[in-house]
Ligand SMILES: Nc1ncnc2c1ncn2[C@@H]1O[C@H](COP(=O)(O)OP(=O)(O)O)[C@@H](O)[C@H]1O
């Protein structure tokens with residue numbers, strides 16, 4: 036029996052339990068003078084009985100499915116031949132997967148050797164047992180639970196509290212899933228980063244100015260031992276994000292001001308959704324737009340400027356060099372991408388400025404633009420800053436555009452016309468190659484990830500703090 | 511609408527003709543045949559009223575009768591509401607306020623406004639009072655500006671309370687102090703008329719008393735129009751009282767006359783508490 040059939044059976048069983056609980060509660064209600072003399076409504080008794088039946092059975096199925104693999108594994112390993120006891124973890128894992136291949140009919144026992152035959156047999160029989168036992172047990176638990184629930188259907192038992200409590204717990208569990216996932220990710224990244232810092236000293240990473248993660252794959256290979264200075268990546272990230280913000284903040288803010296203060300409601304209802312379409316364009320589309328349109332255009336203009344500089348003897352201009360992949364191109368396009376972030380968040384906070392402040396200003400004879408400059412903008416500023424910080428953390432985390440338009444060269448430069456690279460791009464390139472999983476190169480990706488996480492987390496925390504302070508001002 | 515209200519509405523319709531003395535010699539402001547519409551809905555019907563120089567006139571009437579709407583016509587604050595349309599002649603010292611050539615900004619500097627809920631800007635106390643002076647360029651240097659801020663605050667009786675905390679945020683003041691600050695902010699521009707829309711309705715009795723006293727003092731130099739829900743307040747602060755009902759100006763008279771011997775039966779019904 037497969038899992039989905041089992042789940043269907045369990046659901047059907049709980050439905051039956053609901054029905055029984057409902058009927059039963061009405062039954063007890065009759066002799067004592069009707070439903071109003073029960074501690075609570077029949078539906079609550081029915082729900083309670085359903086939950087009694089459903090939850091233990093589901094828990095059983097869940098834990099069985101999660102644990103059964105590893106329990107069977109360890110049982111099977113115990114019937115490996117003596118010599119296998121000395122193998123390393125990884126080798127054991129390899130053998131185990133070969134064993135399970137053989138057990139499911141792929142490959143032949145000859146490759147492994149006859150001494151593994153008992154293990155294969157054991158695996159086959161254990162799997163069979165497990166597969167038969169689980170549904171049986173689950174149904175037993177279902178029925179037992181339903182019985183317990185049935186006994187709890189009493190006129191004096193307020194099933195409502197039980198049901199409420201269970202829902203409480205269920206809601207709590209759901210919300211903790213998100214939290215635990217976050218913690219899980221953070222810790223796994225953290226542990227891998229610790230491995231990395233065992234190979235590369237922390238301060239070499241944090242303060243190093245040279246990034247070239249090429250590591251000799253074979254010990255005898257010529258080549259670098261790799262250097263993992265993160266500074267060029269930070270500078271590249273910040274440079275591109277800065278350019279993006281220089282584009283997005285003025286444009287986004289101005290359009291927010293236009294939309295919330297000047298536009299008629301009709302214009303607003305058309306323009307606002309159109310602006311938000313920008314946020315829906317996949318970043319890879321922005322990426323090739325940057326790489327194929329913006330970067331070459333910048334390069335062309337740069338070349339023209341250089342020629343013009345050379346003709347007119349303007350020394351520095353004559354030496355202008357625009358690389359075909361540039362921080363400028365990536366930054367501009369990324370800026371366009373985050374315009375809707377800035378504009379829609381700013382629009383919200385500008386709208387949240389109470390009308391009474393506008394009235395106060397107009398009442399003193401201020402014009403609309405004076406009112407915006409001197410009252411609305413300052414009042415909305417903390418919220419706008421919050422929005423900008425959120426947009427900044429979006430920019431810092433953005434990868435696709437940079438991969439396509441800014442290049443991979445880890446130059447330590449603040450010249451927007453040169454190719455630079457960012458933290459996220461390096462993570463991608465570190466992981467797409469064929470590498471051992473525990474090489475410094477692969478682990479570096481985790482360290483970069485942790486680093487990025489800390490930066491964006493800090494930005495988000497600051498943004499939330501700022502936004503919160505702003506809220507307190509009017510409420 | 512219950513039957514009592516309905517019959518009131520009929521009275522208004524049939525006998526509409528402002529009673530009392532709506533017109534004055536040499537007034538500060540003149541309103542003739544004013545009609546105000548929100549989209550298609552008419553909120554003010556054919557109002558004729560003069561507002562006397564350096565006097566306090568109070569406007570009373572049930573909620574929704576158009577007091578605020580009328581008041582906001584007097585400095586064109588209704589311009590900020592898209593759907594609002596004002597017809598008729600509204601003159602400030604013989605100058606048509608709704609003339610195309612009139613600069614609204616300048617008009618509002620001459621006719622200031624104080625609102626129901628204190629609405630200090632989220633800036634320092636000093637910056638709040640200096641706001642109008644800055645946008646209209648009333649002072650040439652910091653010394654003059656300091657002086658203006660000080661005199662405005664002194665006139666509002668707020669100076670003693672705030673002189674050591676001028677650079678603190680105005681939102682930290684109490685409600686009554688905030689409202690007096692808003693009045694100081696309005697008089698710092700040296701307007702000729704001050705419009706006040708229920709300036710005390712968000713204040714406690716003690717703060718109310720302070721603000722009323724302030725209004726009384728200001729009336730020596732300013733023309734003041736005040737909308738109020740409290741008839742006692744109207745009686746205390748104003749020389750004339752105008753009673754509005756369903757968008758119509760029913761009666762205007764000297765305050766004492768209105769409260770002791772109302773001419774119109776609707777006015778009487780209102781001040782005796784039969785409509786409210
Ligand atoms: N911004 C607006 N848009 C549409 N109708 C409005 C608006 N402001 C006020 N009104 C309407 O105009 C009438 C008068 O309102 P208002 O002047 O605020 O009365 P009052 O201040 O006497 O309570 C009311 O019927 C109200 O519904």
Ligand SMILES: [Mg+2]
Pocket residue numbers: 577578579707
């Ligand atoms: Mg009002």
